[in-house]
Amino acid sequence: MKRICLTVLGIFIWFMAAFSQSAGYDTSSYKPVRLKLDEADLVSGYYSQNGNHSAVTGGTGSEQLHDISNVIDLKFVKWDPTGTNQYHLDMEVGLDHHTAASQAYVSQTGASRAYGTRFYPSLNWSVQNGRGFTFGVGASFSTEYNYHSFGLNAVAGKTSRSQNTDITLRGQVFLDRVGLIYPSELAPSTAGSGSGYSTYTTASGQVIGSYGGDDHYTIPTSPRNTYAGSLTWSQVINRNMQVALLADFVGQNGLLSLPFHRVYFNDNSTEKIENLPDIRLKIPLGMRLNYFLGDKLVLRSYYRYYRDNWGIRSHTASLETPYKLSPFVSVAPFYRYYTQTASCYFAPYAAHKLTDTYYTSNYELSAMNTHYAGINLRFAPQKGLYIFDLIELRYGHYVQTTGLHGDNIAINFRFR
Amino acid sequence: MHAAAWLAGGFLLALALGSCTPVKAYQKSKINDADMELSARKVEKPESNFQSYKEGASGAGGGKVGGGCGCN
Numbered sequence: 001m002k003r004i005c006l007t008v009l010g011i012f013i014w015f016m017a018a019f020s021q022s023a024g025y026d027t028s029s030y031k032p033v034r035l036k037l038d039e040a041d042l043v044s045g046y047y048s049q050n051g052n053h054s055a056v057t058g059g060t061g062s063e064q065l066h067d068i069s070n071v072i073d074l075k076f077v078k079w080d081p082t083g084t085n086q087y088h089l090d091m092e093v094g095l096d097h098h099t100a101a102s103q104a105y106v107s108q109t110g111a112s113r114a115y116g117t118r119f120y121p122s123l124n125w126s127v128q129n130g131r132g133f134t135f136g137v138g139a140s141f142s143t144e145y146n147y148h149s150f151g152l153n154a155v156a157g158k159t160s161r162s163q164n165t166d167i168t169l170r171g172q173v174f175l176d177r178v179g180l181i182y183p184s185e186l187a188p189s190t191a192g193s194g195s196g197y198s199t200y201t202t203a204s205g206q207v208i209g210s211y212g213g214d215d216h217y218t219i220p221t222s223p224r225n226t227y228a229g230s231l232t233w234s235q236v237i238n239r240n241m242q243v244a245l246l247a248d249f250v251g252q253n254g255l256l257s258l259p260f261h262r263v264y265f266n267d268n269s270t271e272k273i274e275n276l277p278d279i280r281l282k283i284p285l286g287m288r289l290n291y292f293l294g295d296k297l298v299l300r301s302y303y304r305y306y307r308d309n310w311g312i313r314s315h316t317a318s319l320e321t322p323y324k325l326s327p328f329v330s331v332a333p334f335y336r337y338y339t340q341t342a343s344c345y346f347a348p349y350a351a352h353k354l355t356d357t358y359y360t361s362n363y364e365l366s367a368m369n370t371h372y373a374g375i376n377l378r379f380a381p382q383k384g385l386y387i388f389d390l391i392e393l394r395y396g397h398y399v400q401t402t403g404l405h406g407d408n409i410a411i412n413f414r415f416r
Numbered sequence: 417m418h419a420a421a422w423l424a425g426g427f428l429l430a431l432a433l434g435s436c437t438p439v440k441a442y443q444k445s446k447i448n449d450a451d452m453e454l455s456a457r458k459v460e461k462p463e464s465n466f467q468s469y470k471e472g473a474s475g476a477g478g479g480k481v482g483g484g485c486g487c488n
Contacts, residue, residue, distance in 0.1 A: 045462025049470075069462050151482070164439055174482035226482030228475070234454050238437045240446055244454040248475040250482070286476030288454050292446040300451065306473035314473040322451040330451055340472050365472050372467070376459070380450065392459045400470065408466065412459035 049406030059361030
């Protein structure tokens with residue numbers, strides 16, 4: 001234990017020493033250096049899907065969904081006056097809007113509102129010194145009608161002198177609050193805290209909290225916390241090939257089910273809300289390997305193995321093959337294959353036994369194979385295109401063996 | 417099956433790392449190409465979002481590990 005403590009302390013001092021100031025700089029010629037906008041990206045996407053296994057209606061019913069997403073990402077950079085430290089500030093703001101057919105059925109009558117909006121800004125700051133050490137911190141926030149998330153992260157990394165090897169360690173914490181919205185027929189008559197407090201769900205799906213008969217529109221919440229550590233090691237193999245190994249360890253606790261997901265049991269009369277363990281441990285291990293084949297073709301490959309303590313084992317493999325029509329224009333067909341085993345807590349509609357401790361009919365946790373294929377077009381003319389430095393367009397068609405299928409189209413505009 | 421997949425993956429990785437040669441900055445014209453970046457493209461953000469909602473696995477360079485709902 002003592003040795004571990006001393007080792008951790010040693011690593012911390014090593015990183016701090018890497019960024020410590022040295023005495024003796026002549027500051028008489030000091031000139032403040034302004035933060036400069038280095039890159040600005042706008043990513044817009046439209047995703048549409050349909051299927052027949054909605055978790056809101058217990059593993060049966062429409063999964064039709066349309067989602068529009070927009071993310072603006074601004075990267076600022078500045079050098080300190082000595083020219084040794086480089087500072088990065090990354091500001092991101094995202095706004096998604098969706099309509100989901102199943103959401104209307106939070107209320108049994110189908111009268112709940114079937115749309116929602118999510119807003120998610122984030123801010124990350126980092127510094128890289130002349131010896132290749134990087135240190136950074138960041139915060140993120142995400143809010144929608146029934147879900148709020150606050151995240152913090154810290155990152156430390158080292159790039160080798162030759163810039164052929166890079167190691168990055170990252171820690172992330174997300175402190176979330178899940179809104180306790182129940183199906184209208186299953187809403188508890190009393191909930192919340194304090195005497196005289198109660199909630200009820202109206203036919204339109206509105207959750208109303210009431211203190212002694214005085215109604216107000218507050219949704220009670222329950223915590224969901226996520227703690228994640230990740231290690232990335234990237235290595236240039238030769239002039240044409242580089243590889244990255246990625247390892248995450250993720251722990252979650254709190255309310256990991258969603259209270260408006262229904263479950264129907266095999267006695268054909270019992271209906272409850274989803275119930276899942278309050279702890280989940282996930283270990284995803286990934287690898288990216290990119291190879292420049294000849295002068296015009298690039299092979300971008302990715303593989304991930306995943307397992308968790310809910311019984312899911314999965315493999316993901318993808319290959320993208322950008323072909324360069326010119327140095328600034330590339331066309332890249334891609335294909336992604338994904339497979340997973342079912343969680344031990346999953347059963348389809350009306351298949352759970354009354355004796356089950358944990359139960360869900362959410363097909364995200366079912367056994368499945370998925371195929372995702374499409375094309376990526378990239379235009380990055382040397383002198384730009386109008387006001388853009390880069391335009392990238394991507395389309396993909398998604399199919400699950402559960403019957404769900406969808407289409408995704410996204411575009412990235414970059415300004416400099 | 418799993419053992420064979422791990423063995424094949426480990427063999428390929430060992431082969432790749434075993435063939436490491438020092439690459440100078442001026443030799444990195446292909447390594448520095450935008451299509452060679454060892455991270456997902458920015459334009460992939462919406463798809464990694466829906467994939468992490470519709471599938472049980474996420475993380476390790478494929479989707480976020482936490483934050484946000486995914487309830488539709």
